Each structure stands twice: as structure tokens, then as C-alpha cells.
Amino acid sequence: MNQLLDVLSIVLYSVATIFFVLRFSNKANTRKPAFLFVGLALVTHGIDLLVVTFEQHRFPALNFVQAFCSLMFVTIFFMLVLRRKLMEASAAFVLPLAVLSIVLQLIYPAPATRMEPVLKAGWIYIHIPLMILSVACLTISFITAIMYLLQERQLKLKRPSFWDRLPSLETSEQLSYKSLWIGFFLLTLGMVTGMIWSKYLRGHYWSWDYKEIWSLVTWALYAVLLNGRMLSAWRGRKAAYLAIVGFVLILFTFAGVSLVFKVYHSF
Numbered sequence: 001m002n003q004l005l006d007v008l009s010i011v012l013y014s015v016a017t018i019f020f021v022l023r024f025s026n027k028a029n030t031r032k033p034a035f036l037f038v039g040l041a042l043v044t045h046g047i048d049l050l051v052v053t054f055e056q057h058r059f060p061a062l063n064f065v066q067a068f069c070s071l072m073f074v075t076i077f078f079m080l081v082l083r084r085k086l087m088e089a090s091a092a093f094v095l096p097l098a099v100l101s102i103v104l105q106l107i108y109p110a111p112a113t114r115m116e117p118v119l120k121a122g123w124i125y126i127h128i129p130l131m132i133l134s135v136a137c138l139t140i141s142f143i144t145a146i147m148y149l150l151q152e153r154q155l156k157l158k159r160p161s162f163w164d165r166l167p168s169l170e171t172s173e174q175l176s177y178k179s180l181w182i183g184f185f186l187l188t189l190g191m192v193t194g195m196i197w198s199k200y201l202r203g204h205y206w207s208w209d210y211k212e213i214w215s216l217v218t219w220a221l222y223a224v225l226l227n228g229r230m231l232s233a234w235r236g237r238k239a240a241y242l243a244i245v246g247f248v249l250i251l252f253t254f255a256g257v258s259l260v261f262k263v264y265h266s267f
Contacts, residue, residue: 002048002051002052003106005044005045005047005048005051006048006102006105006106007106008044009041009044009045009048009098009102010099010102010103012037012038012040012041012044013037013038013041013045013095013096013098013099013102014095014099015037016034016035016037016038016041016091016095017091017092017095017096017099019033019034019037020034020038020087020088020091020092020095021091021092022034023088024088024089024091024092031088034088034091035080035084035087038076038080038087038091038095039080041095041098042073042076042077042080045073045098045102046073046077049069049070049073052066058124059124059125059128059129061128061132063108064255065101065104065105065108066105067128067132067254068101068104068255069101069102069104069105070132071101071132071135071136071139071254072094072097072098072101073098074132074133074136075094075136075139075140076094076095076098078136078137078140078179079094079140079143082140082175082178082179085167085171086140086143086144086147086167086175089147089166089167090143090147093143094143124197126193126197127190127193127194127197130186130187130189130190130193131186131187131190131194131254133186133190134183134184134185134186134187134189134190135183135250135254136183137179137180137182137183137186138179138180138183138184138187138222138246138247138250139247140175140176140179140183141175141176141177141179141180141183141243141246141247142243142244142246142247144167144172144173144175144176144179145172145176145239145240145241145243145244145247146240146244147166147167147172148169148172148173148176148236148237148240149237149240149241150166151166151167151168151169151172152169152236152237155169169236173235173236173239173240176239176240176243177229177239180222180225180226180229180243181226183222184219184222184223184226187215187218187219187222187250188219191215191216191219194212194215211253214249214252214253215253217249217253218246218249218250218253221242221245221246221249222246224242225239225242225243225246228242
């Protein structure tokens with residue numbers, strides 16, 4: 001059943017991507033079918049994740065591929081909830097990533113029975129979802145920061161372009177700030193629950209594991225960025241650049257640390 005849902009999600013996301021590309025390039029009025037297919041894809045993708053959750057009694061994040069797949073689902077869902085124009089402007093980039101995550105899940109399925117010891121504690125149902133939700137929000141902050149820089153450059157050039165279909169500078173900055181705040185709050189909760197989980201599982205709150213160290217570095221950068229924005233000192237281009245740097249760090253923490261260093265986390 002999971003494979004059938006995976007294939008169906010891939011088809012629906014792919015069709016939605018085509019419609020969004022046509023919409024963004026202004027070649028056809030495909031807005032309604034684009035949102036229809038991305039909605040159907042989300043429903044199918046969500047059912048797929050729920051099936052894994054209930055069948056295997058765990059959150060669908062046993063390895064990096066599953067976590068990536070869950071992350072793309074949450075990111076696309078948040079983008080639809082926040083603002084539809086954001087979805088229209090970034091669908092050509094985001095939806096193919098969703099397709100890639102599901103394809104990787106088909107190629108590298110997570111084992112149904114084996115589970116890393118670190119994933120056996122009950123805190124898995126709190127810590128991992130919080131971390132994935134935080135990365136999804138910070139991904140949106142990154143995307144809107146990129147849009148801000150593109151829109152600002154286009155306005156300076158004073159030349160008509162398809163970039164005009166991006167959200168306005170004010171909208172991009174507001175969305176970036178809002179998603180940054182939510183992402184930072186969830187990241188903080190995720191780290192706190194991770195410390196509680198570590199205490200429950202290993203007897204101490206902090207292990208100085210590379211994953212933990214880089215999570216702390218990333219958290220500190222976002223804390224500095226938010227403090228700067230609250231003081232109205234860092235806005236516009238400077239805030240956008242820092243949001244991008246923060247996302248690079250969160251991406252490295254989420255996916256790269258386990259490839260470079262030996263950590264006790266499963267990914």
C-alpha cells in the first residue's frame with residue numbers, strides 16, 4: 001500500500017509542478033488545477049506518512065530519507081497555509097524536491113523492524129516532530145529571504161521580468177520574519193525535549209555529540225538574528241543574508257553532520 005501511495009504522490013506532485021510552471025511563466029491560467037493537484041498530492045502524501053506511523057508505531061523519520069520525506073510534506077503544507085502566492089512562486093523548486101524525497105524513499109526504504117536504540121524512547125514522538133517542524137519553518141524563512149533578494153535586485157534594475165510575480169518586498173520580509181520566529185521557537189522546544197530524551201536514555205542532558213554542538217551553533221545564530229530584528233537593526237538585505245546563512249547551518253545540522261562525523265543519532 002505504501003508503494004502505491006508513493007507512486008500516486010509522485011504523479012500528483014509532478015502534474016502540480018507542470019501547472020505551477022505554466023502559471024508562473026504566464027503561459028496559461030492553470031492556478032486552479034495547480035492547487036487542486038498539489039492538494040491531492042498532500043492528502044496522498046499525508047496518508048502515506050500516517051500509514052507508516054500506525055503500522056510501525058513510530059514517527060516516519062527512522063533514517064534521513066524518511067525525515068526528508070516528512071520534512072517536504074510539512075514544508076509544502078505550511079506554505080499553503082501561510083500564503084498561496086508563496087506556493088505559486090516557489091512550487092517549481094519545492095515540489096520537485098518533494099518528488100525526489102518520495103523517489104528516494106522508494107529506492108531506499110527504511111527497515112520495518114530494526115530500530116536504532118536511540119529511537120526506542122517515548123520522547124521520539126515529541127522531539128523528532130518538533131525538529132522537523134522547525135526545519136520546515138526555517139526552510140520557508142530561507143525561501144522568502146531568497147525571494148526578497150531577487151525582488152530587490154529586480155526593482156533596482158527597473159526592468160520587467162517574471163520575477164515580478166514574486167511576493168512584494170514587504171510580504172517577503174513579513175513571511176520570513178514570521179516563519180523565522182515560529183521556526184526558532186520550535187527549534188528551542190526540540191532541543192529542550194532532546195535534552196530530556198538524552199537524560200532519560202543516557203543519564204545526562206548533554207553529550208557534546210557533534211549533532212548537538214552544531215544544533216547549538218545554529219540556535220545561537222538564529223537567536224542573534226532575531227535579537228537584531230527585534231531591535232530594528234537588521235532588516236531587509238542584511239536579515240535576508242543571515243536567514244540564508246542560518247538555513248545553510250540548519251541544513252548541515254539536519255543532513256550533513258551525520259555524513260561528516262560519527263554521531264549517536266541515527267541521521
